[in-house]
Amino acid sequence: MQPLRRTLGMLALAVAGSLVLLGAGMPVASAHDALVATTPADGASVPAAPTEVSLGFTGAVQELGAEVVVTGPDGAAATDGDARVDGATVTRPLAPGLSGGTYSVAWRVTSADGHPISGTTTFTVAGGTATTPGPVQEASAARPAGSSSSGPAIAIGAAVVLVLALLLAARQLRSRT
Template identity: 45%
Template structure:
């Protein structure tokens, strides 16, 4: 193989090696549904938060935290896990505003999963405001990292092809 082709293959292999370990495995657990739902606007405060996952949960390792936009925790009961579902009873008062549900669970296969989402309480008969929205976080690589890696790989292939073509034309 010519040097340009080998260099292109090496760069492409390095780029793929950097990207592949960062992509979450498809076999791991994911959040199937939630109540209140992500980005929902409720006309009254919920009495419980229920999260349903694709795979069964380990009851010993389930955490669900409810916070207002001021980052203060809203009182809840302990998580009750039944199969792939985790539920907490909301025992604290909730005024109108935006709330964050944050969770960290472990599947029975031992893989942890964490995430968060927002919902809003907009009870027309209640007063108060829990404040502005909080930031949402997710696991896994950012879209920017994946796009940059793909662009780097395409650039390496194009450079290797251009080098091969120049040598071939120069003969």
């Protein structure tokens, strides 16, 4: 009777451990930060070159890894200085004397929950004289980068533990008979 109790106890412990692992792997519903505003606005045509590009997010973003790359109509970099993070706003200074044409803004930041998000916007400069940025306008839909989860790996690990426990229990029971 003692070996049977021990086997059943080990089986119960394995099942409980597997359930804990499965519960730990369940994804928590959370909304990642998203781009909500850009200056200049996405797709806007501005009369003169702005001195900076500004991106506004739904929540504070992490300073580490924040990247804003502005490319001019000729494919050359149009930035001057590093991106600055201030809470939910990321700003990148632009090079002086930008010419007219369409500029692409590629950005990548890490949201407060640790997930990277990225996207692109564009704006067109009608002239080449620097001007201060206008008011912040709502951004077009930016697509956040896909997030990864360790849920499937934990579920597989829990299933392996459970199968091993069942095999051990079956082996123990067979050895008794």
